[in-house]
Amino acid sequence: MDDHCTNCAGRLPAGSARYLCEACEYQLHTWLREIPRHLPLLADSLQPDTGPAQRGGSGRAHSPLPVRVEVLNLLGPGHAVPLDDPHGDQSAGVPIAPLLYGWALYLATELPSARRDEHGTVRIEPCTGPVARAGSSIAAWCSWLDAYLPYAVTRQWSADMYSQIEDLLRRIRHITNTRPRRRPMQAPCPSCSAFALVTVDDQLHISCEACAARLTSDEYDEHRAQVMPVLAAIALRMITPQKAAA
Ligand SMILES: [Zn+2]
Ligand SMILES: [Zn+2]
Structure with missing residues (x-):
């Protein structure tokens, strides 16, 4: 394995099983904790600020949309997409929940799962899917991914996960007008x-x-x-x- 971080090219400790360095893992860790804190602000931003009623003027040909599309693109439904097609037909980017769940699913399929069969023999098999004990909310998937980050950084695809979550947070911060x-x-x-x-x-x-x-x-x-x-x-x-x- 190359001894440089596949995301930032920072040096990794000799013989490390990592693909992402400690600094990039720390950023992912703080981002996964930050995303749920934006949700109330995003929900408040869903309705367009129509402003005061105006008299006169030429008026509009169409009624304004009842929601802000860029916020709906984050909070709405969608589907996870393959690594080589990160945006797929969702040209505005994958919404928050499917992006997080997609990564949890991807990670879980590589995790070995241990169970005892009816004869008491331990069977090691691929995991069939992720289960977030706290439910299936955005916060629960953030927490799930955060807990499995030490495993995720040892996978070759971890730089793709980093860049997709970075891009997601950039879109969120753009709406909530916040920055670190x-x-x-x-x-x-x-x-x-x-x-x-x-x-x-x-x-x-x-x-x-x-x-x-x-x-x-x-x-x-x-x-x-x-x-x-x-x-x-x-x-x-x-x-x-x-x-x-x-
Ligand atoms: Zn790095
Ligand atoms: Zn300097």
């Missing part, structure tokens, strides 16, 4: 010295927007502890009036 919180960090980048390090809610690492360097929070804390006292001393010298030589 991004906070600039105090210390400069250890690789390029630019003050461009940021932490973003759905990312495992602190990353540099100038050179794409990535640091864990422990690495950043250690770097900050080394560099900030030096920078503070330089800044202090620059603002302190120098005494004239005697």
Whole structure:
């Protein structure tokens, strides 16, 4: 197996069974927890905002649709599609529920299932389908996929799952007008010295927007502890009036 993440090309530990790196798995994990939080906002966005009634004007030739089509395309029914045809005839993209269920079904068919037959012999067979104990809601399938992520990242198709869920969340955030919180960090980048390090809610690492360097929070804390006292001393010298030589 290649020792690079099939999604972001980040290096994987030697001999790893993964196809997705820890950082990409973390993003999928946060996205699957984020999707259900958008549902009330999506439901509220279903009805078009017709605005105040207007008098006069030329009027419309047709009545407006009673729902926003782009929201219906997310919340409505649909069907999962094969990997090589991710959008199929659903040109606006696969709705949330069938996309999540489709991936759960795909994952389940690769999972071995153990059962005892009538003679008490353990039989290992392919799983016939996923069962979400919390029901069949969008939140339940998000939770199901989240629980099986450690297995999913060891499958060759995991980068396809990543990109489809990323695209789904991009469509959702476009409607709910939200984006992950991004906070600039105090210390400069250890690789390029630019003050461009940021932490973003759905990312495992602190990353540099100038050179794409990535640091864990422990690495950043250690770097900050080394560099900030030096920078503070330089800044202090620059603002302190120098005494004239005697
Ligand atoms: Zn990755
Ligand atoms: Zn940098």
